Amino acid sequence: MIILATFLLIVLFIVFGTLSRKLDVSISLAVGALIYGAVAFGASLWKVSISAFNESMAYILASLIFAMALGFLLKEKGYKIASGLSALGPRAAAFLIPAAIGLLPMPGGAYVSAVVVDPLYEKMGLDRNEKTFLNYWMRHIWISIWPLFQGVLITSAVLGVSVWQVVEWAWPAALFAVVAGVAMGTPLVTNVAIVGRPRDLLALWPLVTVAALSFTIPLPLAVASVYLTYVVVYKVPRVQIIASFKYALNPRILSVIVFSLVFAQYIKESGLSTQLAELLSGYSAFAIFFIPFAVGLATGIEFTFAGLAFPPISPLIHGPALALAFTGGFLGVMLSPAHSCLVLTCEYYGCESARVYKLLLKAAVLVVVLSIAYYMLVFYYR
Template sequence: MLLVFLAVVLFIIGATLSRRVDVSISLAAGAVAYGVAAFGPGVLAATAAAFNMSMAYVLTSLIFAMALGFLLREQKTRIASGLSALGARAAAFAIPAAIGLLPMPGGAYVSAVVVDPLYDKMGLKSHQKTFLNYWMRHIWIPVWPLFQGVLITAAVLGVSVWQVVEWAWPGALFAAAAGVAVAASLVKPVPVAGDPRDLTALWPLAAVAALSFLVPLPLAVGAVYLAYVVVNNVGRDQLAASLKYALNPRILAIIVFSLVFAQYIKESGLGAQLAQALGPYSGLAVFLIPFAVGLATGVEFTFAGLAFPPISSLIHGPALALAFAGGFLGVMLSPAHSCFVLTREYYQADVGMVYRLLAKATAAVVALSAAYYVLIFY
């Protein structure tokens, strides 16, 4: 089944790169093709097995998280004000990073608009603004429990989201360190007004993190969403708009077919075949396979759904940080990434100049990942 899987992945990547087929459609077609090839008439039973409590957990968490993120967008100015109280240089990194905690497709555009006045005060050029906002917006990909990739990874590996965080946190640390290292010399200490009391706008995110230690994540996010609606007296129209946003059929289709595909891979025994075929190159594959999928699709969580299932036996532990680092870099370098497109267009930045900064940060993450691999496994 290894050759069939490779053919399916190449089809998904090729269809997505053509820009004629949305990744949700190519993923659905690829998953069905693999399922039929692997199980024949038994594909229906394998498909039914995918619609389990794990999928319900992921979908419920995601829907409430996106609905909450939609409502929290109205707090973006207060969030920026509160973080500006830390000082201009810290705020230049912290504002896009904090807004990056809100799970929303194309969310880097929101942080770009909010942080632009500060970047103007610092005299940053358009490509520098683009890099700093775009990169820092995504440093949480491996560790924030509300991100789709973390939820999918937990389902694929059969562990809790906090177990994923425990294994993957070095990937987030590498990303943050690389962003700061590349941009630290660019940001200037300029006068900036901010009110630390406005940091209270982040209470819903803190509440989700705290509650998720006490109750299952879907209950935690759902409770905070309802609390936010009540505390802020959210109107009927805004409530309906948040739910409509959360029930985005494209996002839900990607999640569902990612989990169905993962179930097919699990039941077909592909993981064992791939681990045996990779042999001594497994460490490199853990990094490069998610990187390739992320680069091709440009969607922040497809590498978790496509690349992680066949290598699940290799990333059930600290190696997960390397897999997330690879997927993160692939997505960040992808010209198809919606956040890259929106941020670059907003700042009217030269693509080549942005990629020069991205290349520096990428080199830093690769170096840190290699050092981590040697430290952990040798």
């Protein structure tokens, strides 16, 4: 119980410390994670910490660095991507641009979509907080159903079913996310005088190529290959290459990723998820939602709730209940101040965290209402 109580207090510390603006998320996350680790492992803290610096961390960091560097270079072509998708209508493009780029499972990928969609949002008169919300939310609507996301693959392995079975069970979670994003975003976007050219969709080739390569080679290699190809094709000058990596190697952002993964390792090694499952064993629906939510909120990483929270509740989520579990994990990750996409988007637009959270919480409440209605319909009135 000490570990569980410590975890809950640490989550509150990270969230409220960040929202109060008195602590940067990179600091609150690092301090919180280390305090939790010290309580959970004592003298073994160093050994457990070292174990977090593994192949998975290298994979994520490499993907993030090249994704951010590619996003930096895409600034110059961003207007063409926006133009191509705007051919479907500017209001539709306001949602479709981050959603389309969201099909790429790149850590920090919301930075790429923020760069691309910014000119359109600017013309629509969105303020910095509205830009942050809309880009950030729509970038993540695919978490529960897109096979390239690690969470879907992990869930398939945990439950012992095919990826497409996971999609069949979890699709309502994605639908609720879309409905909430559109409901919250529609009053914000306006029809502006912008003429999109369908042929400009060709500017999406770097993103489409990354997605295609991701099916055949590791994501870091896919993103790095496209980055190098982009440099060669457009003859990017050395000064721009250096600038792209200078941005990508931002110590603050890298700190958030590293300590998120360290915290996830602490949660895994301490058996916290199992403790939560045992504590909530008599409240199955709440456990299905809350355990993934708590893990997602603490770590801010899309796939950790699948790897850490789903195994102890796996007997409960074979079937439509998986949508509720994914909804909990999705909302936890989306509300986590440690989520690198939120940190990057907020930094790019210069947002005010508290105001963005007001929008996020409104969307989250709508998702919860839809999830409760779905769960009751499926399990109580069938």
